[in-house]
Amino acid sequence: xxxxxxxxxxxxxxxxxxxxxxxxxxxxxxxxxxxxxxxxxxxxxxxxxxxxxxxxxxxxxxxxxxxxxxxxxxxxxxxxxxxxxxxxxxxxxxxxxxxxxxxxxxxxxxxxxxxxxxxxxxxxxxxxxxxxxxxxxxxxxxxxxxxxxxxxxxxxxxxxxxxxxxxxxxxxxxxxxxxxxxxxxxxxxxxxxxxx
Amino acid sequence: xxxxxxxxxxxxxxxxxxxxxxxxxxxxxxxxxxxxxxxxxxxxxxxxxxxxxxxxxxxxxxxxxxxxxxxxxxxxxxxxxxxxxxxxxxxxxxxxxxxxxxxxxxxxxxxxxxxxxxxxxxxxxxxxxxxxxxxxxxxxxxxxxxxxxxxxxxxxxxxxxxxxxxxxxxxxxxxxxxxxxxxxxxxxxxxxxxxx
Numbered sequence: 001x002x003x004x005x006x007x008x009x010x011x012x013x014x015x016x017x018x019x020x021x022x023x024x025x026x027x028x029x030x031x032x033x034x035x036x037x038x039x040x041x042x043x044x045x046x047x048x049x050x051x052x053x054x055x056x057x058x059x060x061x062x063x064x065x066x067x068x069x070x071x072x073x074x075x076x077x078x079x080x081x082x083x084x085x086x087x088x089x090x091x092x093x094x095x096x097x098x099x100x101x102x103x104x105x106x107x108x109x110x111x112x113x114x115x116x117x118x119x120x121x122x123x124x125x126x127x128x129x130x131x132x133x134x135x136x137x138x139x140x141x142x143x144x145x146x147x148x149x150x151x152x153x154x155x156x157x158x159x160x161x162x163x164x165x166x167x168x169x170x171x172x173x174x175x176x177x178x179x180x181x182x183x184x185x186x187x188x189x190x191x192x193x194x195x196x
Numbered sequence: 197x198x199x200x201x202x203x204x205x206x207x208x209x210x211x212x213x214x215x216x217x218x219x220x221x222x223x224x225x226x227x228x229x230x231x232x233x234x235x236x237x238x239x240x241x242x243x244x245x246x247x248x249x250x251x252x253x254x255x256x257x258x259x260x261x262x263x264x265x266x267x268x269x270x271x272x273x274x275x276x277x278x279x280x281x282x283x284x285x286x287x288x289x290x291x292x293x294x295x296x297x298x299x300x301x302x303x304x305x306x307x308x309x310x311x312x313x314x315x316x317x318x319x320x321x322x323x324x325x326x327x328x329x330x331x332x333x334x335x336x337x338x339x340x341x342x343x344x345x346x347x348x349x350x351x352x353x354x355x356x357x358x359x360x361x362x363x364x365x366x367x368x369x370x371x372x373x374x375x376x377x378x379x380x381x382x383x384x385x386x387x388x389x390x391x392x
Binding site for chain 2: 191
């Protein structure tokens with residue numbers, strides 16, 4: 001504790017994702033239901049973007065509104081971020097495995113993050129991070145290269161994804177810059193400051 | 197990077213929150229609207245619980261269903277966790293300050309986590325972590341002891357709370373044990389394992 005991991009807090013506001021990780025990072029969120037899941041899925045996609053992933057796939061029902069919301073943030077705040085809804089989860093996973101990528105399934109039943117994150121970080125393979133909706137198909141557990149738990153307590157796939165990425169990038173994602181941003185927030189002690 | 201912060205990954209499954217932090221940690225989620233916010237607020241409360249906070253207050257409309265959902269998780273998975281809805285945000289904040297506690301407001305406009313977390317961690321004061329709903333009252337920014345950003349990108353208050361707590365506890369919250377749990381999940385490489 002105390003000063004033990006100051007290395008993590010190597011504050012550098014000019015980082016971008018490709019300086020830290022050469023691997024592609026995509027998320028797959030299972031079984032999106034428009035309307036009912038719109039807010040939860042928007043949070044999940046925005047976390048994927050803000051914490052340095054390349055894109056997110058949603059299985060379940062196609063949802064134009066979800067894509068529009070997320071694309072509007074990308075247009076304003078910059079960077080490249082792909083969002084696709086209405087995907088077939090098994091096809092996405094099989095394709096990913098056929099391209100020599102690996103599958104990381106975040107689940108409260110998996111192995112603790114702290115036991116596997118070093119190995120995942122050091123692997124040169126592209127990563128597909130799968131986060132559940134309700135009723136995760138049993139097959140996902142065996143197709144996954146890693147089943148990883150972010151605590152063994154029930155909480156939130158949004159939090160799980162953020163904490164996984166925070167561990168993967170060792171906190172450096174907090175300093176990522178997004179290219180071609182129309183809007184930029186200037187960190188401030190006590191107010192709202194924008195640069196446009 | 198690489199092996200730089202192995203100290204963080206000091207895997208010890210017998211930790212509990214009071215061994216790491218003597219300060220009280222509560223969350224305040226602004227402006228809860230039953231039905232519309234039920235899922236988002238449930239995720240927020242469960243993250244607060246799973247990542248080692250003592251409880252959560254919600255301002256806005258009282259919501260029995262939200263309390264029941266969260267209390268059911270606490271009954272099954274153990275530990276002590278307080279949830280209160282229908283609070284007046286200003287009263288909660290003023291009371292907290294009158295008790296010599298400090299207010300940490302998570303906002304995309306605040307100072308970067310990595311710049312302030314060490315100071316917050318080393319402060320002996322009890323902490324109230326405020327996370328917004330839509331339309332945060334301007335006054336919160338000046339009442340807050342710290343306005344802290346978890347990236348300056350738009351994403352999710354659920355993710356912000358989890359990543360803040362992960363930084364505060366330096367990852368040790370991932371190993372917290374909850375006392376008197378009726379259900380316990382056994383981490384597993386490829387399946388679902390329970391102990392009851």
